[in-house]
Amino acid sequence: MSFPMRLCALVVSLLCLPLCLVEALGLCRILKRIAPFRLSRLSSTYNKTMRGDKRQLFRSLPEFRRAGRRLTILEIGCGTGANFEFYPPDSRVICTDPNPNLQNYLRQCMDDNDHLTYESFVVTSGEDMGSVEAHSVDVVVCTLVLCCVNSVEQTLREVRRILRPGGAFFFLEHVAADRSTWTYFFQHVLQPAWRYYGDGCKLNLETWKHLESAGFSELEMRHVEAPFMSLTKPHIIGYAVKAET
Structure with missing residues (x-):
């Protein structure tokens, strides 16, 4: 990170000190209770804008159904269920999210x-899905969630653990912009403030690098520019397959 970018980010961090105090006092719990309403509105808007991309992505879901069995999908950070309409009929769905107020x-x-058939709602983070049996699901779905987890690496390890051999991880995430752009500069400068606005969301993650090194046998991924504000325009979309053996 260049010196001017570090300096500007430091200034923003200092301006966010009152928010740090609010968080330290535990007052952010109130925001957790109203988060579902805000998330519902945002998810509806996002679906309208990205409907075509989501349909294209999830069109491949049936390919991972085992012969004679129903497709089992686990969604990390299911939120308010914005992806459900895109899942194939008769799929079994396991929902996970760290916020119990979403139910x-x-x-x-x-x-x-x-x-769809809904199996359960598990209150847990992506890094700790120990209650889900290993090699038990056909597909894991994660949209706009890896930007909020504490550890992308650990989350992807959990994904590979619970996927059956030959299963797939479907993702749609906003990511860091190209390093030569002003968007990249402002993503880093505004990150200290954005963390509070986005409930822990990180603007400047190069998530594709984590996916490339996660140990999947196949990775189908493309970078796209979503029609949103410049800070969240850069997206990656695709799926990764766990090796058969």
């Missing part, structure tokens, strides 16, 4: 998507 919104979304 009322999820119930409504489940009622609206009765082409």
Whole structure:
């Protein structure tokens, strides 16, 4: 990171000190309770904008159904269920999210998507899915979540653990911009403030590097520019396959 970028990021960090105090006092718990309403609105807007990309991505889901069995999908950070409408009929869905306050919104979304069977809702983070049996699911889905986890590496290790051999990890994530752009500069400068606005979201992650080194046998990924504000325009979309043996 260049010196001017470090200096500007430091200034923003100093301006965020009152927010640090609020977090230290535990007052952010209130935000966790209203987060589902805000997330529901944002998810609806995102789906309208990215519907074509999501349809294209999830069109490949049935390829990972085992012969004679229903497709089992586990979604990390399911939020308010924005992806459910894109899942194939008769799929079994396991929902995970660290925020238990989402369940009322999820119930409504489940009622609206009765082409699916919902197995359970597990309150947990992506880094710690120990309650999910190893090699037990066909597909893991993660959209706009890796930017918020504490450890992308550990989350991907958990993904590979719970996927059956030959299963796939589907992802859609906003990422860091090209290092030669002003977007990259402002992603780093504004990150200290964005963390509070985005509930822990990181603007400047080069997530594709973690995927490339995660040990999947196949990685289908493309970089796209989503039609959003410049800070969140850069996206990656695709899927990674766990080796058969």
